[in-house]
Amino acid sequence: MSDTILRVENVTQRFGGLTAVNGVSMEIKKGEIVGIIGPNGAGKTTFFNDITGVYTPTEGKIYFKDKDITGMKPFEITKLGMARTFQNIRLFYRMTVLENVMVGMHSRTKSNLIDSVLKTSKYNNAEIEAKKRALEVLELTGLADYRYNYATSLPYGLQRRLEIARAMATNPDVLLFDEPAAGMNEEETSDLMKFIRDLKGYGYTIILIEHDMRLVMNICERIYVLDHGSLIAEGIPSEIKSNPRVIEAYLGKGVQ
Amino acid sequence: MANLNSKNKNELFSKIMEICARNSLIITIISLLFAISFPIVFSSQYLINIAINCLMYSVLAISLNLITGFMGITSLGHAGFMGVGAYTAAILSTRYGVNFIFTSIAATIVASLFGILLGLPTLRIKGRYLAIVTLGFGEIMRIIELNWVSLTRGPMGISGIPRMSLFGVAFSKPIHKYYVILVLLIITVYIVRSLMNSRIGRAFSSIRDDEIAADAMGINVFKYKIIGFAISSGLAGLAGAYYAHYMGFIDPNAFTFDESILILSMTIMGGMASIPGSIIGASFLSILPEALRAVADYRQIVYGLLLAVIMVFKPSGLLGGYNLKHIKQRFNFEQSTKGVDNHV
Numbered sequence: 001m002s003d004t005i006l007r008v009e010n011v012t013q014r015f016g017g018l019t020a021v022n023g024v025s026m027e028i029k030k031g032e033i034v035g036i037i038g039p040n041g042a043g044k045t046t047f048f049n050d051i052t053g054v055y056t057p058t059e060g061k062i063y064f065k066d067k068d069i070t071g072m073k074p075f076e077i078t079k080l081g082m083a084r085t086f087q088n089i090r091l092f093y094r095m096t097v098l099e100n101v102m103v104g105m106h107s108r109t110k111s112n113l114i115d116s117v118l119k120t121s122k123y124n125n126a127e128i129e130a131k132k133r134a135l136e137v138l139e140l141t142g143l144a145d146y147r148y149n150y151a152t153s154l155p156y157g158l159q160r161r162l163e164i165a166r167a168m169a170t171n172p173d174v175l176l177f178d179e180p181a182a183g184m185n186e187e188e189t190s191d192l193m194k195f196i197r198d199l200k201g202y203g204y205t206i207i208l209i210e211h212d213m214r215l216v217m218n219i220c221e222r223i224y225v226l227d228h229g230s231l232i233a234e235g236i237p238s239e240i241k242s243n244p245r246v247i248e249a250y251l252g253k254g255v256q
Numbered sequence: 257m258a259n260l261n262s263k264n265k266n267e268l269f270s271k272i273m274e275i276c277a278r279n280s281l282i283i284t285i286i287s288l289l290f291a292i293s294f295p296i297v298f299s300s301q302y303l304i305n306i307a308i309n310c311l312m313y314s315v316l317a318i319s320l321n322l323i324t325g326f327m328g329i330t331s332l333g334h335a336g337f338m339g340v341g342a343y344t345a346a347i348l349s350t351r352y353g354v355n356f357i358f359t360s361i362a363a364t365i366v367a368s369l370f371g372i373l374l375g376l377p378t379l380r381i382k383g384r385y386l387a388i389v390t391l392g393f394g395e396i397m398r399i400i401e402l403n404w405v406s407l408t409r410g411p412m413g414i415s416g417i418p419r420m421s422l423f424g425v426a427f428s429k430p431i432h433k434y435y436v437i438l439v440l441l442i443i444t445v446y447i448v449r450s451l452m453n454s455r456i457g458r459a460f461s462s463i464r465d466d467e468i469a470a471d472a473m474g475i476n477v478f479k480y481k482i483i484g485f486a487i488s489s490g491l492a493g494l495a496g497a498y499y500a501h502y503m504g505f506i507d508p509n510a511f512t513f514d515e516s517i518l519i520l521s522m523t524i525m526g527g528m529a530s531i532p533g534s535i536i537g538a539s540f541l542s543i544l545p546e547a548l549r550a551v552a553d554y555r556q557i558v559y560g561l562l563l564a565v566i567m568v569f570k571p572s573g574l575l576g577g578y579n580l581k582h583i584k585q586r587f588n589f590e591q592s593t594k595g596v597d598n599h600v
Binding site for chain 2: 052054073074075078079083084086090091092093094095096099102103104105106107109111112113115116117119123126127130145147148149150166167170
């Protein structure tokens with residue numbers, strides 16, 4: 001297997017007459033931290049939704065671990081080892097922090113209906129194992145003390161972190177974060193940056209959409225820039241910072 | 257600590273819930289003892305029949321709660337599934353002389369098959385649209401029961417449904433019928449409880465809270481909706497089979513839209529996603545019409561008023577928003593961390 005984990009070829013997403021994503025291609029290598037930036041409405045989240053199966057691309061192909069995943073359902077893609085967080089937090093709000101993470105464990109445990117009702121040893125072992133692993137993830141993300149609180153009772157920064165914990169529980173190789181630092185203050189963002197770097201240390205490949213340039217420029221190894229659905233630049237942070245097309249997309253053209 | 261409870265204005269109620277959660281085992285045992293001794297202490301046939309109603313509607317309310325409370329699928333046609341179960345049991349027992357044990361199993365299976373058949377084309381739609389579909393289903397079932405005369409005897413109904421019996425011993429007295437439905441209720445509670453404490457139950461709850469996120473967590477949302485729907489309608493069918501054998505006579509009027517709404521009211525009033533809530537809601541709404549016999553002429557008015565008052569003061573239902581398991585877990589955890597602090 002090559003060290004390319006995710007390959008996107010010419011993905012286009014149209015909604016009626018609107019082209020939200022226009023012929024975007026990218027190649028993500030194992031263990032990278034890649035940033036996707038662009039002005040509001042550039043099609044970043046739509047692109048994420050294409051990769052994770054929420055939408056089926058109008059054109060183009062997506063290969064994950066050399067397997068064509070175009071048109072697969074989100075839950076199938078998650079089982080293959082890709083997990084995501086959402087731009088607007090989508091936690092299971094009537095469930096505890098621990099249960100939220102245990103939901104992430106779903107496809108890793110296998111007890112069925114009969115096991116659950118008859119409380120077979122398979123069920124018991126699966127429950128114990130799921131709880132143990134969930135607690136490990138919570139320890140790792142610093143949420144263990146909140147395990148029996150409702151997800152909604154967490155402060156904002158921790159809710160974002162719980163989303164990441166929940167995604168990690170699916171045992172992914174690739175993590176996709178949709179604006180993980182949105183709404184965070186300086187301190188929370190710094191914590192998050194440190195945390196994402198730690199994640200890379202555990203062997204995850206990370207793709208993130210972010211508006212916070214401090215975070216993107218500091219932790220991303222490579223950056224893709226989208227504007228009006230098209231890829232306008234690609235490169236290491238220092239290249240992106242000085243790329244005239246990127247500056248134009250963000251600030252507009254100078255007056256002549 | 258900020259949690260769901262503190263949002264509730266009713267501090268006292270939260271306190272009571274905490275006490276209940278901490279002593280859930282004792283409360284369960286006391287309730288069970290009460291339920292077992294009830295027909296012995298109160299031997300009046302009238303009271304036992306009311307108690308049977310309470311238990312039978314508890315089964316129905318819990319089965320509806322499984323999809324409405326735990327999964328967020330509102331059904332307005334639950335009586336339809338009860339009817340499928342009742343007719344299955346009635347036809348099998350009157351025409352083929354099948355014993356209650358087998359008719360109840362058959363009724364459960366047939367009703368869940370109907371649940372799956374209804375679910376396959378419709379569970380992809382959501383919320384109020386799905387509610388309308390279930391309403392339609394309930395009505396269609398009633399119309400079929402009314403018009404397929406060769407099978408259901410139509411408006412004449414099926415009479416002479418044999419009594420429940422086990423190994424040749426007929427359960428003829430109300431007290432026997434009472435214990436049968438008590439056992440069925442215990443089985444229902446056990447099944448729903450076990451499910452909700454498993455990965456399947458967590459999948460159900462996650463679908464209720466956020467379908468898109470559940471999907472992203474690797475949960476096949478559609479599959480789990482079908483599973484939930486099948487179990488829920490199966491349990492309703494079981495209650496229907498009991499109803500058929502208990503009454504000895506069924507006709508389409510027993511499974512109308514009113515009946516579906518009654519079951520839904522019990523579930524909502526008792527509290528979404530709460531099993532004890534469903535039992536309390538079902539018992540309350542079963543007893544209320546009887547208790548109001550004294551004010552015969554004004555019965556419907558008082559009944560409606562009471563319902564309205566409860567929904568105004570406790571819109572989430574009596575036990576809605578209180579997950580006793582969560583309260584207990586949190587309490588135990590806080591105690592254990594406190595213990596650690598003291599030792600250090």
